[in-house]
Amino acid sequence: MTMRYEVFLGCAIPNRFNNYESSMRAVAEHLGIELLDFEGASCCGTVVLKSIDEMSWLGLSGRNIALAEKRGHDIVTPCNGCFGSLKDVDHVLHDSEEFREKVNEALAPLGLRYTGKVRIRHFVEVLYDLREEIRRRIVRPLDGLKIAFHPGCHLIRPSSVAGFDDPELPHKVDELLELTGARSIPWPLKLRCCGSPLLIASEDVATRILQEKMRSAIDAGADCIVTNCPACHMQFDVQVLGLKDEDGSSLELPALFVTQVLGIAMGLDHDRLALETNRVSLDPIAEVLGL
């Protein structure tokens, strides 16, 4: 199994969630996953560009895929938005000769060509392949921690594109989290969108969705919320700050990335897991995390 990937960071992670990149790199090194710098990568376009103009979106992400193809590497990304966008473009270009030709015509002056040889993966997919290895490396169990895991939409839907987990009953990342001794608890709105994509159109509606999500996680008894996407994390660790319920009670919950949870349990250096840059206070779970 190849463990060598061009790592597609996207724009949101280097902008606001460097803790995700840092913890991902620490986990990757520990497990022997080689991450190559993705020279020349642009934005994936994400649902924003797809909403504005599908042809431009196909071209922009088509270029990213073609760059990796030229260098002969598969792609891994820790972002659901990039994963969904790159996979979706790959899916369209694979199926439609018409779009493939149009994109290749636009890429030709750059000396690039999409033929569809590159595999696009989410970082948690690669981790799932390595679950036995991770199991062996748990040195600091997180027994007793109750996690509300939020898979995020584009990791699992549409399943015909994502092809990773059961779209109605996902379990793979939960399995990874439970290797640490923590429990991934069931919560009613687990599969519900976090609302993040609406921050650009209506922060008000995005916030109402966030309130519903947080209430659901808190009522289910979660100690923290865990994600594998910077856009979702934006809601759970930034937009949530100071957010209150109608009755005035706080809707904040400690928010962590999957890579931070696994990193702690595998005994990795806390500086590299960059826990101090998480915005919502981790104090309520400091003891079980050993902070």
Next chain:
Amino acid sequence: MTVAGSWGKFDSFEGRKFDVLDAEFTHAVTELLGGQDLTACFQCAKCSAGCPVSDKVNIQVHEVMRMLVLGIRDVLQTDMIWLCTTCYTCQERCPQGISITDILFGLKNMAFRNGIAPPGYVAARQTLYERGRLYEPTDWEREDLELENVPELDVDETRGLLERLGLMCLQEDE
């Protein structure tokens, strides 16, 4: 009911008169990416049942689907179009296998060309064209965490590409 601070040009169907049966419009929608099965919609409303914004919009997604089949161009003005979070729950579950979310993306494209789009999208188009990225790296934090610089991007490459694809001159009937 109006949704405070929300997006949308009209509040409800009430009192509205629509031009219907615009066959050309319905046809154009079936030509969109994912639009091929549009007319198979039998109005079970399962899409709306699982939609995170059903209770936050005035025109729900199954109603949008009906408006498309009935050839009502005014659908582009409904709040549902731009308040779809793109979560794909409806598309995953539609018993008729209709690519609902993908159709909504195509409708957003149409609306954008007609000048119906939240200002954030207009600004995002400009940023993507100029910089090839939506957000820039926060270098001081990366230094603190001893992360390498983000790999270089030659924006002339992405600008040229987006020019060839016509991003900055989107117009109706293109």
